[in-house]
Amino acid sequence: MTQLTSLSRRHFLAGIGASALTMPTLTVPVYDALGQPISSQSGQDKKIGIALVGLGSYSKNQLAPALQQTQYCRLAGIVTGTSAKASEWMQKYNIPQANVYDYKTFDRIIDNPDIDVVYVVLPNSMHAEYVIRAAQAGKHVICEKPMAITEKDCQAMIDACKKANKQLAVGYRLHYEPFTQEVMRLGQQKVFGPVKFVEASDAFRIGDPTQWRMKKSMAGGGALMDVGIYAIQGARYVTGEEPVSVTAQFSPKTEPQKFKDVEETIFWQFRFPSGAVSNSTSSYTAGVERLYASCEKGWFELSPAFGYGPLKGRTSKGPIEMPTVNHQAAHMDGVCKDLLAGKALPNHITGEEGKRDVRLLQAIYQAAETGRSIKLA
Incomplete structure (x- = not known):
């Protein structure tokens, strides 16, 4: 198996899991591990902008609340096919209209500098399509597990992210727990x-x-x-x-x-x-x-x-x-901390x-x- 990170309690608290830690001062502009600029914020208040694709129970009950506790990322946008959900989330999380998409307008996310990462939280059969489209729109991607239904789809997703020079993570939250x-x-x-x-x-x-x-x-x-x-x-x-x-x-x-x-x-x-x-x-x-x-x-x-x-x-x-700890917050912070530091994501979550x-x-x-x-x- 690809080497997995095993952190001690002290190392964990010194790294991604201690909510009391303060954000480091970052030099502007900020670049990711593949040399691409991260542009949604700047300076010591920089946080990665995440857009959730699919507003089902996991996004609603776990990811969105967790993003209120994160240090290195924030809920910047949403993608939903339900207008009532869009209105509810805009009001609840102060999401601007410009950062709200449906599945037909999703590809326009390429023009939105507020969004650095797209988190695909859709039924398994839809993962491949939206990971590939997110990469083609110039965004890093987190995809829920299982990554896809077939190994062929997994490879297509990996290839699309490599071609776009973007990083792909899978939602292995427990690796940060x-x-x-x-x-x-x-x-x-x-x-x-x-x-x-x-x-x-x-x-x-x-x-x-x-x-x-x-x-x-x-x-x-x-x-x-x-x-x-x-x-x-x-x-x-x-x-x-x-x-x-x-x-x-x-x-x-x-x-x-x-x-x-x-x-x-x-x-x-x-x-x-x-x-x-x-x-x-x-x-x-x-x-x-x-x-x-x-x-x-x-x-x-x-x-x-x-x-x-x-x-x-x-x-x-x-x-x-x-x-x-909050598993989802630790996971997303772990991924986004590496992106902010310009590091390649660890193999065990890619x-x-x-x-x-x-x-x-x-x-x-x-x-x-x-x-x-x-x-x-």
């Missing part, structure tokens, strides 16, 4: 010896059966594409390795009419180069949220492990004590990382559909 960073450290640094077994599972009971997540053409699949990606990430960042094979099984559907288009529950098992194995569950009918690692000389776990927090952890030596996950998602489905072990390397 201190409990998660601690289990990365424990596993990858073999604090309890080599990792032997990982249980990484994420599931919940889904509500509205008519939502886009229940339509394969929009979501790419069911629970695996939605929350299963967290379990995939968990097994990978605890071991610090890429799996070499996968087996998987669909569970019989208990509500076949509700889940006629996507899977209800799926199980899968990874094998890693070191000999470590993982077992995972993802489901839309029951709740579980756990990341557990058994090692040669002990164990550690997070439970809850993948939700919006607060997360909770413990080890065979006692509880994990880490600061509680499009290449997103493509790796999509490749694994597709391999899990293939294994479940064929009943065969699928080689991954």
